[in-house]
Amino acid sequence: VQLQASGGGLVQAGDSLRVSCAGSRLPLEAYSEGWFRQAPGKEREFVAGISRGGSRASYADSVKGRATISRDNAKNTVYLQIDSLKAEDTAVYYCTARSSASTMAIATDRGRYAYWGQGTQVTVSS
Numbered sequence: 001v002q003l004q005a006s007g008g009g010l011v012q013a014g015d016s017l018r019v020s021c022a023g024s025r026l027p028l029e030a031y032s033e034g035w036f037r038q039a040p041g042k043e044r045e046f047v048a049g050i051s052r053g054g055s056r057a058s059y060a061d062s063v064k065g066r067a068t069i070s071r072d073n074a075k076n077t078v079y080l081q082i083d084s085l086k087a088e089d090t091a092v093y094y095c096t097a098r099s100s101a102s103t104m105a106i107a108t109d110r111g112r113y114a115y116w117g118q119g120t121q122v123t124v125s126s
Contacts, residue, residue, distance in 0.1 A: 001026040001115050005095045008120030011085055018081040019120055021095030029054065029073045032100040035080045036110055037091035037122075044094070046108040048080055053103030060108075062088070087126040092119040 007019040021033065034049035048069040049058045057069050067082045082089060096113040107113065 001028065001031060001097055003095050003097060003115055003117035005093065005117040005120040008093060008122045010123045010125065013086055013124055013126045015085050015124075016081060016083045017085060017122060018079055019093050019095075019122065021078045021080075021117055023076045023078070023097070027073065028071060028076050028078055028097065030099075031097040031115075032106060033069075033071065033078045033095065033097045034107065034113060035069060035078075036094045036096060037089075038094070038119075039088075039091040042091075044110055046110065047093070049106040049108065050078065051102070051104050051106050052100045056104050056106060058106040058108065085122075085124045087124050090122060090124045092121050094119045 002024045004022045032052045035047040036044050037047050038044040050069045066084050071078045095117040097115040098113045
């Protein structure tokens with residue numbers, strides 16, 4: 001599967017932003033997807049994940065309550081929306097996917113993901 005992330009940009013603190021990840025060649029519903037982010041000088045970190053079956057989601061504590069990950073199977077696209085954006089949300093956001101035998105499992109370790117998009121920059125000005 002190939003992944004193409006889009007939707008990043010420059011926003012104000014307190015705004016909302018939705019980034020998208022379009023899949024090609026294979027249906028994303030056959031995979032479990034995740035979003036990671038990497039700020040300058042920091043490690044790439046898990047932000048959110050959705051199970052292959054689509055019924056479960058998991059969020060990092062830093063975005064819990066402000067973020068929503070979702071998948072539109074008809075559009076073969078996964079979304080991440082973050083509300084009440086903060087300056088510390090500034091990072092390059094990467095979408096990723098992995099094969100999963102389980103319909104419920106979500107991985108938070110980036111080493112578990114085989115497929116990565118190119119990243120989209122999100123900058124939050126305070």
